[in-house]
Amino acid sequence: MKTIQAPTEYVKLILNIHNEFYKVAQIFFNNDEHFITAIDKICRNFINNNVLTEATDNARKPAELLARYCDRLLRKGSEIERELDQIMIVFNYIKDKDVFEKFYGKMLGKRLVGKLSASNDYEESMILRLKNVCDLTYISKLQKLLEDDNVSKTLLDQYRKYCEKEKIDDIVGFTVLIRRSNSLSYSASSNFIIPIELKKTFDSFTKFYMEQHNARKLIWLHQHSKGELQILYTDKKYILNVSIYQMAILLLFNKFSSWTVEQMQDKTQIKIDLFLQVLYSLLKSKLITCSEINHNQLDEDFSESYIKMNYTIYINENFRSKKIRLNLNVPCKSIEQQDNENLYRTIDDDRRAIIQAAIVRIMKARQTLKYVLLVQEVIQQLSSRFELRIPMIKKCIDIVIEKEYIERHPNEHDILRYLA
Numbered sequence: 163m164k165t166i167q168a169p170t171e172y173v174k175l176i177l178n179i180h181n182e183f184y185k186v187a188q189i190f191f192n193n194d195e196h197f198i199t200a201i202d203k204i205c206r207n208f209i210n211n212n213v214l215t216e217a218t219d220n221a222r223k224p225a226e227l228l229a230r231y232c233d234r235l236l237r238k239g240s241e242i243e244r245e246l247d248q249i250m251i252v253f254n255y256i257k258d259k260d261v262f263e264k265f266y267g268k269m270l271g272k273r274l275v276g277k278l279s280a281s282n283d284y285e286e287s288m289i290l291r292l293k294n295v296c297d298l299t300y301i302s303k304l305q306k307l308l309e310d311d312n313v314s315k316t317l318l319d320q321y322r323k324y325c326e327k328e329k330i331d332d333i334v335g336f337t338v339l340i341r342r343s344n345s346l347s348y349s350a351s352s353n354f355i356i357p358i359e360l361k362k363t364f365d366s367f368t369k370f371y372m373e374q375h376n377a378r379k380l381i382w383l384h385q386h387s388k389g390e391l392q393i394l395y396t397d398k399k400y401i402l403n404v405s406i407y408q409m410a411i412l413l414l415f416n417k418f419s420s421w422t423v424e425q426m427q428d429k430t431q432i433k434i435d436l437f438l439q440v441l442y443s444l445l446k447s448k449l450i451t452c453s454e455i456n457h458n459q460l461d462e463d464f465s466e467s468y469i470k471m472n473y474t475i476y477i478n479e480n481f482r483s484k485k486i487r488l489n490l491n492v493p494c495k496s497i498e499q500q501d502n503e504n505l506y507r508t509i510d511d512d513r514r515a516i517i518q519a520a521i522v523r524i525m526k527a528r529q530t531l532k533y534v535l536l537v538q539e540v541i542q543q544l545s546s547r548f549e550l551r552i553p554m555i556k557k558c559i560d561i562v563i564e565k566e567y568i569e570r571h572p573n574e575h576d577i578l579r580y581l582a
Contacts (some may be wrong), residue, residue, distance in 0.1 A: 169230035172214065177248050182203055202255075210257045210549070221549065222506075225258040229265035236270075236285060237278050243287065250291050257549040260512065263300050264505050266292075270304060275313055275339050275386050282308060306342065314339045317371075324370045334363045336389070354384045354406075355431045357413045389492050393449075396481055402449075403489040407432050407440045411450065415477040424471040438469050445469075447490055451478045513548060517558040522543055522567050525580040533559070534577045 168367060183201045191197040193415050196467070215221050232249055235242055256262055273279040317340060325331070356364050371380050387406040391413075392399055404412065410430045414421055421429075427437045444450050451457065454473045520540050525531060531539075536559065541550050559578075562568050571577035 169227045170234060171254060172224075172227045173231040173249070176205075176209055176252055180251060188528075206255045206257070209252065209255045222258045222261040223511075225256045225261035226265050228252055228256060229262050229269060232266055232288065232306040233273065236273060236288065237280055242280075246284075246288055246291060249288075250295070253292075253295065257545075259296070260509055260548045261506075263296060264509055267300075267307070268305060268501070268505060271341070272305055272386070274307060276388075276415070282311070298317060308343055310339070313342075320374075321367060321370050325366065328366075330362075330366050334360055336363055338367060341383075348531070352411070353431045355383075355429065357410045359413055359416075360406075361408075393481070395477075395479055398483075398486060400481075400483060400485075401487045403487070403491050405440070405491045407436070408444060408490055411440060411444060414582055417448075419475045419479075420473070420474050423469060423473050423475060427471070428473065438467070441469060441475070443490060443492065445475075449481055449490075450477055451476050513554070514561075515557060516544065516547070517550070518562050521559060521562045525562075525568050525578060529580045530571075531578055533578055536578060 172311075181375050182185060183205065187193055187197050187201055209224055211223065212224075220226075228249065235249070243278055253259070253262065262510055270285065273285075276521055279285055289301060289304050289308075292304070314337075321338075338525060368380055370406050372378075384406050389404060389409050391402045391404055391409060393402065402408075402412070407430070410432070411426060414429060423438075423441065426441070427434060430437065432440065441450075445455065445457070447450060448457065452469075452473050454470070456469075517540060521536065524536060524539050524543070536553065537555050540555050544550055559568075563570065563578075566581055568578050568580055571579055
């Protein structure tokens, strides 16, 4: 298998190989049970261990790519029922099913937040397929995400009535999506300062929400917010689709036509590494300019790290584009990278908790068990969920011993005993 990191190519290549194997089994071996078992073993091996996993040094990459393929599929729509069935074929071979589940849940949340799903019917159809093979607690979380969509629509209607009643009329038109739990493993927002043009809207909604749910805590995930701006200083009235961070930077130019990088970062309080990426994206769009930067270099080897805090940024009053509507809201590398790192960290934490729970459960049932047999039984119980590694199991046994759920036999150190 050649090194492929594009989700669509990767999954389709896997399915082509799988389908060819099954054709051979059907035509030449009359679907012989032993031959089918051998094919399944081969498929499981090459899907989970191949050139890609070696090149990325990440044995969990296949599960992530399958989740990303699902994400693309569920955004595009059209007739995808058969393709969803094909996804389940690959899913059944994936060893690290928990990785798929985490990425799938995160991407479902992003599709709902960004209104990117082709159809809620397709989303429900995929969840129904997963229901047959995934933990019910996980399925419940996915269903809750879809339910949150409807809850948010109702809440927004109530908020608009609240604004009419309270005679709040100069707020910005907006929609909001409430998540009742942070089940998507998003990274926490920074100390971002909301632009003054948006502050009244944010404050009024926060007041309305807390009056209805005073026992809850409302956390704004600004890094996943977006909006529209209209350019009023050019002949054409361009519409910009921007992230809230891009919006905050551009709105500064309503006050002054130039700012230093340091002043802009201070006014917005966007984390510096993220701020420079956002600023870089706006420089590339040519909406803003910098006299210290050669704009012809922006598409070559230029990096946001080359932008210095004392550089001065100007609004480009001569901005021109063939398009009237411009989409500048592309994911920033640092947000994507941080989300992925948080996701893998959560997966590892969850695995440790699951392994420790299995150890306690097994030892409670057995009372006394040899160390090596405990390791084997943990693998037997959990291997359908993810690929277990002996060092992690041993570390979890040590943790359970430290917590005094079990102990080593005083005379025979290869024997463990359960402590009531």
